[in-house]
Amino acid sequence: MSGGAVLATSVEQQEPRRGPDLPRAVGTSRATPYLLLSPGMLWLAVFFVVPTLMLLVTSLYTGSLDQGYTFEFPGHWATYSNALTEYWPQFLRSFLFAGLATVFCLVLAYPLAYFIALRSGAWKSTLLVLVIAPFFTSFLIRTLAWKTILADDGAVVRTLNSLHITDLLTWLHLTEADRILNTPLAVVLGLTYNFLPFMVLPIYASLDRMDGRLVEAAQDLYASSWAALRKVTWPLSLPGVVAGTLLTFIPAAGDYINAELLGTAKVSMIGNVIQDQFFVVTDYPTASALSFVLMLAIISMVFFYVRRAGTEELV
Amino acid sequence: MAVTTPSSDSSSMSVRRRPRGPVRWLRSRLIPLVGLLVLLYMFAPIFVVVLFSFNQPSGRFNYQWVHFSTNAWTNLCQVGGMCEALRLSLLIGVVATLCSVLLGTLVAFAIGRHRFRGRSGANLMVFMPMATPEVVMGSSLLALFVGMNVARGTGTVLVAHIMFCLSFVVVTVKARIASLDPRLEQAAMDLYANERTTFWKVTFPLVLPGIVGASLLAFSLSFDDFIVTNFNSGSTVTFPMFVWGAAQRGTPPQVNVVGSLMFVLSLAVVIATQVVRRRRSRV
Numbered sequence: 020m021s022g023g024a025v026l027a028t029s030v031e032q033q034e035p036r037r038g039p040d041l042p043r044a045v046g047t048s049r050a051t052p053y054l055l056l057s058p059g060m061l062w063l064a065v066f067f068v069v070p071t072l073m074l075l076v077t078s079l080y081t082g083s084l085d086q087g088y089t090f091e092f093p094g095h096w097a098t099y100s101n102a103l104t105e106y107w108p109q110f111l112r113s114f115l116f117a118g119l120a121t122v123f124c125l126v127l128a129y130p131l132a133y134f135i136a137l138r139s140g141a142w143k144s145t146l147l148v149l150v151i152a153p154f155f156t157s158f159l160i161r162t163l164a165w166k167t168i169l170a171d172d173g174a175v176v177r178t179l180n181s182l183h184i185t186d187l188l189t190w191l192h193l194t195e196a197d198r199i200l201n202t203p204l205a206v207v208l209g210l211t212y213n214f215l216p217f218m219v220l221p222i223y224a225s226l227d228r229m230d231g232r233l234v235e236a237a238q239d240l241y242a243s244s245w246a247a248l249r250k251v252t253w254p255l256s257l258p259g260v261v262a263g264t265l266l267t268f269i270p271a272a273g274d275y276i277n278a279e280l281l282g283t284a285k286v287s288m289i290g291n292v293i294q295d296q297f298f299v300v301t302d303y304p305t306a307s308a309l310s311f312v313l314m315l316a317i318i319s320m321v322f323f324y325v326r327r328a329g330t331e332e333l334v
Numbered sequence: 335m336a337v338t339t340p341s342s343d344s345s346s347m348s349v350r351r352r353p354r355g356p357v358r359w360l361r362s363r364l365i366p367l368v369g370l371l372v373l374l375y376m377f378a379p380i381f382v383v384v385l386f387s388f389n390q391p392s393g394r395f396n397y398q399w400v401h402f403s404t405n406a407w408t409n410l411c412q413v414g415g416m417c418e419a420l421r422l423s424l425l426i427g428v429v430a431t432l433c434s435v436l437l438g439t440l441v442a443f444a445i446g447r448h449r450f451r452g453r454s455g456a457n458l459m460v461f462m463p464m465a466t467p468e469v470v471m472g473s474s475l476l477a478l479f480v481g482m483n484v485a486r487g488t489g490t491v492l493v494a495h496i497m498f499c500l501s502f503v504v505v506t507v508k509a510r511i512a513s514l515d516p517r518l519e520q521a522a523m524d525l526y527a528n529e530r531t532t533f534w535k536v537t538f539p540l541v542l543p544g545i546v547g548a549s550l551l552a553f554s555l556s557f558d559d560f561i562v563t564n565f566n567s568g569s570t571v572t573f574p575m576f577v578w579g580a581a582q583r584g585t586p587p588q589v590n591v592v593g594s595l596m597f598v599l600s601l602a603v604v605i606a607t608q609v610v611r612r613r614r615s616r617v
Binding site: 049051052053055056058059060062063064066067068069070071073074076077127128130131133134135138144146148149150151152153155156157158159160161162163164165166167168170212215216265269270272273274275276280289290293294297303306307310311313314317318321 | 364366377380437447450453459466468470474493494501560565585600
């Protein structure tokens with residue numbers, strides 16, 4: 020997603036929140052909210068909810084594209100077990116890559132967000148623009164640029180080779196044969212890069228809202244800087260961290276652009292499989308089953324995570 | 335984004351307390367350094383995109399520097415199909431923005447201003463598309479269109495774009511509505527403005543910046559979307575679809591020119607809105 024998305028997330032987080040208990044506007048009837056809601060909700064119902072149900076139905080079809088698909092009650096559930104037996108490595112890899120990218124994003128984003136929110140002074144709004152500016156260019160064009168940067172005879176790879184860092188990375192199974200492009204590392208780097216602002220901006224928003232006097236109070240009570248960071252700043256920034264990890268992990272887990280452009284078939288993610296099953300293999304039931312499982316997996320992870328993190332303040 | 339003045343607490347704190355201890359040193363020196371490095375990392379591809387728009391590639395792929403040329407900038411539409419794709423993406427972007435902003439603003443007013451049965455359900459409905467990976471949304475819509483025998487093309491792309499932009503519009507406008515001071519409307523009513531006048535003279539102008547922000551957001555989401563579009567476009571080629579195709583067949587430097595132009599134009603829009611906002615807040 021592009022810079023605008025990120026911009027809005029930050030705008031939204033900065034707005035002060037007001038309790039939902041508003042008196043009903045005078046002169047509006049009980050039906051007014053439903054009238055306002057209905058066109059948008061209808062659109063979401065027809066083009067989000069119905070398609071999701073259709074995805075489930077399609078995943079239970081029997082037959083093939085040539086002979087035509089039919090639905091026989093209670094559906095061909097074997098598609099699910101077959102698809103999962105065959106493609107569990109890609110599922111695992113998607114969640115692993117997305118998880119790694121989320122961790123990298125957090126490590127990179129926290130210091131930047133901290134600096135912008137608490138140490139940048141008059142440069143704050145300029146720095147915020149700089150954070151989202153790279154994302155004004157097309158997602159695909161940016162990702163293609165990484166192909167140039169990480170090219171085998173490029174400066175980055177040569178430097179890392181001469182410092183023997185590629186040997187270390189190869190030992191960690193992140194890269195192969197002194198190259199970065201077409202290795203798992205390239206895909207994770209691409210994912211990290213593409214979703215970084217989704218981590219920076221929510222963390223920035225929570226740190227910016229934090230009352231600076233709380234840190235002072237902690238220090239007045241003889242907390243060391245480290246203790247103040249760990250016991251005051253970090254917990255107060257948690258809503259931003261939670262929102263940021265979700266905004267990074269969800270799109271990263273379903274992404275197949277980075278794996279396609281920066282990786283090879285050997286490091287394909289579940290998104291690549293779904294896309295191939297639809298357009299190359301044209302096995303619609305398998306593709307739909309994989310897609311449906313991905314959705315369920317992500318929804319259950321999100322709910323579990325939000326419950327654990329205990330924050331109501333999502334998107 | 336809101337231009338907030340730095341809190342006086344944090345700046346006075348750093349002045350009053352001399353840095354001491356290793357963590358203090360880390361915070362005062364290391365954090366700005368890491369922040370700067372992260373920004374450099376974020377800008378590296380932009381630098382490459384702009385640089386390689388001035389390249390004269392030797393083969394079909396524009397991944398290696400050969401020599402300087404302004405050919406791509408002066409012959410932008412020479413590449414077959416690119417400018418048509420660009421035009422289509424702009425058109426889809428504008429239509430998807432208008433529709434999603436209209437539908438989304440109504441929903442935002444309903445959720446933001448009213449208490450009613452099913453409000454949390456409506457909130458969940460708005461949240462769900464944002465929590466769903468694009469590949470799932472794209473394949474679900476494809477399953478629907480295939481199941482209903484709908485031919486894929488510009489129309490199906492539009493339908494999909496309006497759907498995923500809608501949630502982002504609702505969230506953005508709703509936040510703006512939530513930040514309004516109810517006393518302004520009460521004041522208008524106290525001065526004998528009726529509801530309609532109050533809405534159009536007070537409420538709506540105050541919500542308008544949120545609607546403008548939502549429009550920019552919706553446009554950029556639609557313009558840059560690849561995954562959902564790829565599933566539902568049939569033979570229609572939007573600009574991201576063109577770039578994807580080019581990535582397999584060979585990328586002309588003209589693609590980089592468009593990337594550079596997008597960067598410069600959006601940056602100009604953001605800077606302009608910042609300047610306008612700053613002027614307004616000064617008056």
